[in-house]
Amino acid sequence: MNRQSREVFLFVNLSVDSGYYGVNHGIAYLVPIVRKHSYTASLLHIGVEMGDEEFRRTIRNLNPSIIGYSFTSPQLKFLEKYSKAASDLPGILQIAGGVGATVSPEAVLLRTSVDGLVIGEGEIPLDLLLTARREHGNIYETQGFCWRVKGELRKNAIPQFVSDLDKLEFPDYGLFDHDVIFSVGTHLSVIVSRGCPYSCNYCSNPVLRGVYPSRHGYCRVNSVEYSIKLLEHLIREFPKAEGFGFEDDLLISRKKWFLDFADEYRRRIRLPYRINVRAEDVDEEIVEALEKSGCFQTLLGVESGNEDFRKEILNRHHSNSELISKAKLIRKAGIKIFSFNIVGFPFEERRHLRDTLKMNRQIKPDDGVCTFFYPLPGTKLYEICRKEGLLCSEGRLEMPTNYNTYPMIPKSLRQREACIKTQKQLKRYFKRTTIRKIRRRVRRNRRRIENRVREYFVTRMSRQRLLARWTKDP
């Protein structure tokens, strides 16, 4: 056994009060890389804030030589806190990665105590870093990394992304606790693609593809065979799984791929699943494939119910009528709809908020969520907010760790109250739909029980009548 086989690579998944406690796919894909270099991979999943001293104690116990934090932008303050807490523990290299690092690398390095961070996808840079460490090379030259060397920032060239996703080893979710893996009931969350072809102004996706020398081919998907094999592997590994939740940004946007995949899924997997959809990509063929392959719920982005606002401010170009007709198509196939809504955008007026409510009543989702707009660094809307002086102070901007805390952008109290009111109205609407659904199910069950009872008595009566006839006959 060589010296490195005893070294520990500790992933720290920052997910403090994020409202979601699921697995981190990025970490799951990096675990095989770390193991390939003979490190022991371990994981600290922080869902609830822990004190500095507790963190340091945990680190001392786990004794890593490298800590790799994974974080999204709203978690930056926790990266600052924990990396500072661990900074005086001797002999530990602290690195970070994730969308939070990719969208604002310089700011992260200036504010936190990590030594370096990965910009973009981590498989290639991490492989290069661990190779350099093993071969005693200069780690500060590692491509894809940005470092703080003697107080100066050093940004290295970014290697092209892995163009063939099938070359990657299966992600390893084994380090996550059972309740994190099954945080959405009995469904396993999974991802078989990278990137989204659209460019919504509030989303980090355009920023993520923008970091590469060439964006050509950035939207990638695993082959159908790899994807199905991955699902089969996960079913074997987690036999309790009763379904899948595809967290890919938009699998159905690759129509031919999706039709082939759905066909194979129906033959070989046969478990219910949920998936993200966008109105433009939904058509009869896609809906039929979804239905036949076992999709029980589609997650549909409504975001704003006002067509002009959606086009001009959000860069989403589907019409209201398209949204309504595609939702109808999905409902007709018996597939549930979960609608995603956002309120509190810059320039959003009360009439826009009313339209969002109205749109939900028209598409009739089974359930949904309404969150407050959060200006993510690097996005078009973040820039617009900055130019218009709409961003609140940094301290306040960092208070929420999820999108449900309060509206960040509206300047006037009245507008802010209007957003909160719309969110409440939508919440009530979704709750009522759920109650209606439960009542319908109870009514259906009651009818089924009544029918059974009736059937029982009818058969008993006819049997008695038959018996009576037989006994009368000589």
Ligand code: B12
């Ligand atoms: C699946 C998903 C989730 C899942 C899982 C989250 C997770 N951490 O994996 C759930 C539902 C839990 C979730 C929740 C949230 N999410 Co989310 N989510 C996504 C989604 C759709 C895909 C992410 C993914 O799995 N990608 C595939 C993997 C392989 O890539 P990756 O995670 O980026 O990891 C790679 C690199 O980043 C890097 N890397 C990652 N970690 C590390 C660590 C080290 C040490 C190194 C070296 C490299 C490295 O290497 C990885 C492999 O290539 C993205 C959209 C997107 N396209 O990225 C949004 C996204 C990441 N989510 C986002 C947000 C904001 C949230 C929430 C805050 C939402 C909320 N609460 O309201 C929460 C917060 C979660 C948290 N822990 O902080 C934003 C983040 C924006 C930003 N600037 O940070 C995104 C980009 C969507 C958007 N609207 O723009 N999310």
Ligand code: SF4
């Ligand atoms: S469609 Fe969804 S994932 Fe794609 S850019 Fe828009 S918000 Fe982001």
